[in-house]
Amino acid sequence: MRTNLKVVDNSGAKRVMCIQALKGKKGARLGDTIVASVKEAQPGGKVKKGQVVYGVVVRAAMQKGRSDGSLVKFDDNAVVLVNKQGEPIGTRVFGPVPHELRKKKHVKILSLAQHIA
Amino acid sequence: MRLEKCWFCSSTIYPGHGIQFVRNDAKIFRFCRSKCHKNFKMKRNPRKVKWTKAYRRLHGKDMTQDATFEFERKRNRPERYDRNLTENTLKAIKVIDKVRSRREETHIKNRMKGKKSKITKEALKELDQQIHMIKAPGAMVKDASATTSAKVTVKVQHDTDENRMEE
Numbered sequence: 001m002r003t004n005l006k007v008v009d010n011s012g013a014k015r016v017m018c019i020q021a022l023k024g025k026k027g028a029r030l031g032d033t034i035v036a037s038v039k040e041a042q043p044g045g046k047v048k049k050g051q052v053v054y055g056v057v058v059r060a061a062m063q064k065g066r067s068d069g070s071l072v073k074f075d076d077n078a079v080v081l082v083n084k085q086g087e088p089i090g091t092r093v094f095g096p097v098p099h100e101l102r103k104k105k106h107v108k109i110l111s112l113a114q115h116i117a
Numbered sequence: 118m119r120l121e122k123c124w125f126c127s128s129t130i131y132p133g134h135g136i137q138f139v140r141n142d143a144k145i146f147r148f149c150r151s152k153c154h155k156n157f158k159m160k161r162n163p164r165k166v167k168w169t170k171a172y173r174r175l176h177g178k179d180m181t182q183d184a185t186f187e188f189e190r191k192r193n194r195p196e197r198y199d200r201n202l203t204e205n206t207l208k209a210i211k212v213i214d215k216v217r218s219r220r221e222e223t224h225i226k227n228r229m230k231g232k233k234s235k236i237t238k239e240a241l242k243e244l245d246q247q248i249h250m251i252k253a254p255g256a257m258v259k260d261a262s263a264t265t266s267a268k269v270t271v272k273v274q275h276d277t278d279e280n281r282m283e284e
Binding site for chain 1: 133136141
């Protein structure tokens with residue numbers, strides 16, 4: 001809740017604030033879906049400021065356990081905006097994303113991503 | 118399964134160990150334990166931290182060039198399973214390991230070669246110059262055989278020389 005996340009796609013939003021994690025009582029972790037409010041947006045984008053959107057956390061500074069028991073962490077907190085069905089709103093994804101998204105059935109984001117870590 | 122190397126100390130990271138940090142330019146930094154991760158967060162240079170492999174290689178502490186290092190390589194193409202090949206590889210691992218440890222031993226031995234004579238030399242020098250710290254100069258004159266070893270007799274002569282000058 002209330003975490004400011006960078007938006008790393010070309011949906012038009014620049015910064016969103018988490019207002020609800022759709023799973024888990026401890027808040028969203030890497031790969032989780034959140035409900036967010038758009039705080040900053042580029043003019044002429046698909047998403048406007050003040051809109052309530054869904055997003056997938058693709059980078060988190062908080063470390064997350066991997067399936068082999070090791071941990072992974074990222075530089076910042078970033079999100080890719082999706083619609084209610086889980087399809088990305090934008091057509092590009094910037095920066096590295098974790099391969100765990102495949103497990104969460106966000107294959108589309110993975111295929112759009114520049115790097116997979 | 119792949120055994121990675123720690124970014125900081127170059128030790129092997131076995132599956133399930135350590136943490137990996139992905140920078141925004143997608144460079145991956147793998148760490149074998151929290152010690153290495155913390156040192157990275159402190160922005161320490163592994164070449165300047167004495168316990169890392171990078172420091173030891175840079176300062177000639179460890180063997181750097183050896184044919185046994187050539188076997189350890191990153192291969193991106195998986196080898197097709199062959200029973201004989203696997204058996205031979207498993208045998209070779211032991212042999213290579215033995216050879217390497219032996220060579221490392223000789224490397225350290227060579228590195229330490231002049232060490233003992235240097236230590237004794239320094240100790241002798243200290244004894245020569247600081248003998249008054251353990252025995253008063255007068256006592257040395259009174260009892261020449263205070264210490265029995267040959268090197269001390271040299272010192273006694275030295276002291277008597279000084280005494281003569283005083284006289």
